[in-house]
Amino acid sequence: MILHFAILLSFQLAGEVFSRLAFPSAPGPVIGLALLVFALAIFPKLADELRETVNGFLAHLSLFFIPAGVGIVTQLPQIGADGLAIFAAILISTAAAIAVGALTFAGVSRLIGGGDE
Amino acid sequence: MNDVSTLWVYLSASPLTWLTATLIAYLIGHAAFTASGKLPIINSVAIAVALIGGALLITDTPYATYFDGAKFIHFLLGPATVALALPLWFNRAAIRRSLIPMAAALIAGSVTAVVTAISVGLAFGATPETLLALAPKSATAPIAMGVAEGMGGAAALTAVMVILTGVTGAVIATPLLNLIRVKDPKARGFAIGVTSHGIGAARGFQESEQTGAFAGIGMGLNGLATTIIAPLIVAWLL
Numbered sequence: 001m002i003l004h005f006a007i008l009l010s011f012q013l014a015g016e017v018f019s020r021l022a023f024p025s026a027p028g029p030v031i032g033l034a035l036l037v038f039a040l041a042i043f044p045k046l047a048d049e050l051r052e053t054v055n056g057f058l059a060h061l062s063l064f065f066i067p068a069g070v071g072i073v074t075q076l077p078q079i080g081a082d083g084l085a086i087f088a089a090i091l092i093s094t095a096a097a098i099a100v101g102a103l104t105f106a107g108v109s110r111l112i113g114g115g116d117e
Numbered sequence: 118m119n120d121v122s123t124l125w126v127y128l129s130a131s132p133l134t135w136l137t138a139t140l141i142a143y144l145i146g147h148a149a150f151t152a153s154g155k156l157p158i159i160n161s162v163a164i165a166v167a168l169i170g171g172a173l174l175i176t177d178t179p180y181a182t183y184f185d186g187a188k189f190i191h192f193l194l195g196p197a198t199v200a201l202a203l204p205l206w207f208n209r210a211a212i213r214r215s216l217i218p219m220a221a222a223l224i225a226g227s228v229t230a231v232v233t234a235i236s237v238g239l240a241f242g243a244t245p246e247t248l249l250a251l252a253p254k255s256a257t258a259p260i261a262m263g264v265a266e267g268m269g270g271a272a273a274l275t276a277v278m279v280i281l282t283g284v285t286g287a288v289i290a291t292p293l294l295n296l297i298r299v300k301d302p303k304a305r306g307f308a309i310g311v312t313s314h315g316i317g318a319a320r321g322f323q324e325s326e327q328t329g330a331f332a333g334i335g336m337g338l339n340g341l342a343t344t345i346i347a348p349l350i351v352a353w354l355l
């Protein structure tokens with residue numbers, strides 16, 4: 001467990017270093033994710049080692065968004081002023097993007113014959 | 118009485134109080150979700166944010182004081198993002214077969230998210246500051262905040278739009294995708310991740326591991342796509 005956590009943090013740290021040095025527009029953890037995929041390609045056994053810890057971790061992914069979410073209390077005046085516009089824009093835009101994205105994915109899969117297997 | 122208020126002065130400023138409160142609020146949200154028979158509308162993030170936000174407003178506690186305790190949980194977003202490499206790795210065969218549908222869905226979903234957010238916001242008379250915060254809202258928070266700031270927007274307001282978009286997607290994705298009869302977990306997950314980033318991915322993992330894995334890829338790719346697409350569309354529409 002501690003070892004697994006150390007591995008994840010090491011990749012995040014490496015990602016932060018890459019982000020600072022080479023790709024400032026990509027966040028460190030996202031680069032760390034890509035680096036870990038590369039590492040798994042070279043050492044596939046690492047995946048079995050990490051699997052249980054990672055599954056437990058990702059099962060409660062929602063928890064980690066709560067502190068940032070509570071930040072909404074600092075923006076209540078701005079949100080209040082534009083409340084209806086924000087509500088409508090987010091609801092309509094989120095629904096439209098999910099529908100368009102999923103239908104495009106499914107449609108193109110069918111076209112190229114690589115769909116539901 | 119005096120002892121109680123002294124104790125509260127100590128507790129309300131202690132990181133331990135708000136760290137504990139965050140975990141308990143999440144457990145309450147998660148218990149409500151489980152008790153509802155796992156209805157997506159009972160979203161644990163939304164419940165926890167409402168409980169803690171309400172507590173902060175009632176007790177007049179500044180967000181900075183809250184975050185001093187909650188930052189330990191916030192920090193775990195980093196290693197959790199790195200951990201998404203594993204489901205990606207286990208689904209690598211399906212991912213390799215889906216490169217073309219993913220590219221098409223990425224462009225279609227990302228452009229739709231930015232164009233509809235700005236045009237609906239404009240139609241309802243949103244201020245320019247709100248519009249700039251809405252534009253990159255489907256990207257994961259650190260990317261969206263950077264993109265909004267690059268266009269002259271406010272990072273803190275953008276973070277709120279990102280969270281609201283994540284929770285909205287997590288709530289509506291399952292019924293919406295059932296309604297339009299998209300059954301393929303790859304298509305479902307990818308669209309959820311492109312639109313609703315990590316909070317959507319958390320919902321994706323509740324549907325299946327493959328849905329979550331594809332949501333993780335959708336989130337990562339749309340983070341990159343938004344840095345290019347959002348400024349272009351903002352320049353065109355605003």
